[in-house]
Amino acid sequence: MIPNELDGCSLEIPPVGDGAIVCITGRDPRHVRFALRLQQQFGERVKGWYQVVRPTNVDSELNNLSMRAQVRRIVSQLRHPREFAGKVKRSAQSRLTRRRKGKPAVEAAFFEAEIRRLETAAVVEPKSVEDPNDRATLDEIRGIEPFCLLTFGGAIYRKPLLELVRGLSLNQHDGWCPEYRGANTADWALYHRDLRRFGTTVHLTTSGMDAGPIMRRSQPCLVPWDSPYTCFLRNVVVGTELMCEVVKDMIDGRSMKAYPQPESAGRTFLYKQLTPTVSDSIQRDFTSGWLGRELQRLKGHW
Numbered sequence: 001m002i003p004n005e006l007d008g009c010s011l012e013i014p015p016v017g018d019g020a021i022v023c024i025t026g027r028d029p030r031h032v033r034f035a036l037r038l039q040q041q042f043g044e045r046v047k048g049w050y051q052v053v054r055p056t057n058v059d060s061e062l063n064n065l066s067m068r069a070q071v072r073r074i075v076s077q078l079r080h081p082r083e084f085a086g087k088v089k090r091s092a093q094s095r096l097t098r099r100r101k102g103k104p105a106v107e108a109a110f111f112e113a114e115i116r117r118l119e120t121a122a123v124v125e126p127k128s129v130e131d132p133n134d135r136a137t138l139d140e141i142r143g144i145e146p147f148c149l150l151t152f153g154g155a156i157y158r159k160p161l162l163e164l165v166r167g168l169s170l171n172q173h174d175g176w177c178p179e180y181r182g183a184n185t186a187d188w189a190l191y192h193r194d195l196r197r198f199g200t201t202v203h204l205t206t207s208g209m210d211a212g213p214i215m216r217r218s219q220p221c222l223v224p225w226d227s228p229y230t231c232f233l234r235n236v237v238v239g240t241e242l243m244c245e246v247v248k249d250m251i252d253g254r255s256m257k258a259y260p261q262p263e264s265a266g267r268t269f270l271y272k273q274l275t276p277t278v279s280d281s282i283q284r285d286f287t288s289g290w291l292g293r294e295l296q297r298l299k300g301h302w
Contacts, residue, residue, distance in 0.1 A: 181267065
């Protein structure tokens with residue numbers, strides 16, 4: 001689907017030639033599926049696959065959920081802060097662990113069978129990098145001479161990397177642009193009970209966060225028994241198919257349009273804004289059966 005409410009502009013696409021594709025992803029099953037699906041669709045045109053590996057630790061995870069400030073505040077109110085600091089931090093870590101528990105298993109089970117099937121079409125092996133913008137990675141990608149750079153869940157991509165691409169740089173974003181840009185946007189659409197804008201976007205990659213002109217945008221098919229996380233995973237699947245559609249149109253030489261995002265529209269969300277309070281609110285909605293009722297209201301049947 002194209003964003004009909006936005007004004008489009010025609011894209012000048014250079015001759016495709018061999019149409020070499022480089023993809024940059026994260027390492028989770030959804031990212032692996034993305035890269036393998038591209039290889040199934042475009043075969044040996046895919047010349048490189050880079051997986052961004054981010055070091056993780058307790059402090060960075062606490063910061064992602066805006067919990068570090070909570071720990072500092074609690075500790076500052078204690079009579080003997082040093083004595084209790086470790087205990088409070090362990091408690092926060094335990095809370096975070098409980099919230100995240102089960103998601104990797106759900107995602108692995110959701111994509112396991114399809115990933116096994118897609119692996120038979122693989123033409124390249126993934127290469128781990130900490131920063132796709134570093135000099136060594138840039139030199140390697142430059143040697144590939146990519147026509148397309150396709151990204152999903154990797155990192156912020158800077159101008160020197162984007163300038164290596166002869167054709168288009170495209171990003172899969174699991175949010176409805178321009179209203180939901182940035183991090184955890186599927187969660188934020190659910191938090192605002194905004195199913196009309198629960199969707200995924202493929203856009204031209206810029207150095208701004210999910211700010212590039214839109215190429216495609218669509219919504220997943222949800223069912224009443226979905227959880228917040230399976231809603232997110234269904235969104236991922238749709239986004240990858242949109243990516244394949246855009247690249248195929250480009251390779252086939254079809255006329256293409258991009259739809260710039262209005263600067264004044266929407267909002268960019270940060271990781272730290274998705275606090276436990278927000279996550280709890282979403283979960284209460286799903287526990288109470290809100291999703292089924294809202295789908296019935298929107299679709300008029302079940």
